[in-house]
Amino acid sequence: MQFKAFTIAALVASAAAKQRCAAPAPTEQQIEASRQMKIQEDNYAAVAGESMHIQATINTNVYWHVIASARTVAAGWLSNATLDAQLDVLNEAYAPHGISFNDAGRDWTINSNWAQDGAELAMKKALRKGTYKDVNVYFVPTLDAFGYAYLPDSVSTGSNAFYRDGCTILSSTVPGGSETNFNLGYTVVHEVGHWLGLLHTFEGGCSGSGDMVSDTPAERSQASGCPVGRDTCSGGGVDPIHNYMDYSDDPCYEEFTAGQQTRMYSQWNTYRA
Secondary structure, three states: OOOOOOOHHHHHHHHHOOEOOOOOOOOHHHHHHHHHHHHHHHHHHHHHOOOOOOOOOEEEEEEEEEEEOOOOHHHOOOOHHHHHHHHHHHHHHHHHHOEEEEEEEEEEEEOOOHHHOOOHHHHHHHHOOOOOOOEEEEEEOOOOEOEEEOOOOOOOOOOHHHHHOOEEEEHHHOOOOOOOOOOOOHHHHHHHHHHOOOOOOOOOOOOOOOOOOOOOOOOOOOOOOOOOOOOOOOOOOOOOOOEOOOOOOHHHOOEOOHHHHHHHHHHHHHHHO
């Protein structure tokens, strides 16, 4: 392992520039799967004149796992009230799209290594619950980003990919957390969007395919803050800075599009249903 020397100023700058999301880049196979879904969805819309809805609603379980280094908020310990608030934020964001989450269980673990996102696979093998259609959310107090998650894929129950599935979240981003501008609980909303198969809005930059969803305007790069009117790609409209799958601050987040709703249902029906 290599270590870099940081000045105090560099450390402060590094902390301020913490990455919004560290989700693994989609594989070529995952991009191709999204491309094929886009073709199917667009063809349906052209014929039927409306968005394709494969399933009327999605209702699934969410398991909450709090991993801390001690029983204090600073060490990552979250209360039941905080988890209640986080569940409310998650359901409020997805309710307009017919998607809901049931609180299926909560557990608390004190483990200094796991609290730093160490031994990810071992931690998840010890804690994960449910099937591939149940979302497991792991809160940790130390993380290089605000969160990360894995896109749905063809996996076998009991495989390493099955156990890795889920969302890992920096605990200070929960509602009322200490992460300035990122403490409304929308990091969970963003990462669950990946879990449901959505790519970042800026995926692919200004290319015609972008994030493989037709009604999200192309975006050259991720947004930061809330840059109203930002337009980094010519044609197609201003950047979707209010979209949950961009990198904007929490107060800027407002929506998923109808096309993203359709994509989440396509992904769900293909991989998780």
